[in-house]
Amino acid sequence: MRGIQPRVASLQNSSSLCHMCGATLLSPTFALTAAHCVTKDTDQYVLQLNNYCSHGDVPPKAEVLQIIKHPLYNPITRAHDVAMLRIALHLSDVTWLSHSLLPTFTFGLSGECTIYGYGYKEVDAGITSERLSAGTLRIVSLDECTAALGPYAAPRHDSGMMCAVGDGVDACQGDSGGPLFCSGSIQAVSSHGISCAVPGLPAVYTSVGPHLQWIRELMRDD
Incomplete structure (x- = not known):
């Protein structure tokens, strides 16, 4: 089924604009993705907000300024496969990103x-x-x-x-x-x-x- 979640972006190759992985905007300056998705330099990536309702034909983009992989990430076992992306979002209105997506509880997760x-x-x-x-x-x-x-x-x-x-x-x-x-x-x-x-x-x-x-x-x- 189709998803309505504008904060889920497409992580793309900055040259070819080919989709590579997903990422989620946590704030106007940070996005969350998997560490194995970002193995190259920051200028090799761009985030495109395909699901953001914009008035133009081209979805807005965010520049990747820094890749911060979790210090315990193991590329062989894929343990702690998570990375934070420091981004520059090229949008004038970022108020829709003010609500936190981070959980307040994580224990007993089920269902x-x-x-x-x-x-x-x-x-x-x-x-x-x-x-x-x-x-x-x-x-x-x-x-x-x-x-x-x-x-x-x-x-x-x-x-x-x-x-x-x-x-x-x-x-x-x-x-x-x-x-x-x-x-x-x-x-x-x-x-x-x-x-x-x-x-x-x-x-x-x-x-x-x-x-x-x-x-x-x-x-x-x-």
Whole structure:
């Protein structure tokens, strides 16, 4: 289904403007994405707000000024797969970004959540979407995730990661870095999985909770 969430941006290659990953604007100066999405210099990326209702034909963009990966990020295991982007948003009105998306609670997270992304609609199509899509997922325990994915693919308990599964709905290529919203707050960032939308097979997300203090300190120091 189509998603209505203007703060979910498309992280693009600044030269080709090809979509690479998702990102979420936390404020006029910071966006949140997955660390594995940003492996190059800052001038190689631009954020495009495809879902922002603008009067012109071209969606507004944000310049990436700095990439700050989590200090515990491990590119091999994908543990702590999260990064903050310091941005310059080229919009005169930023009041719509004043509401905080960060959660006030992170313990006992369960139930249904909504994932947003511009990624592949079909795993074999190889085409990302300019329109934001949304899907409903269910949070699963790390034990249930390990039973489904196996001990090597599933995240460790100390990795800052979590798992979620959908009924024919899943994150896919191009959705990495996009948000998982639960009860109106961003509780996770799409990280990785095995294929897309395989029945009963969870995908792995970076949990915002264990990284909340790090995120807030960066935003407070700005």
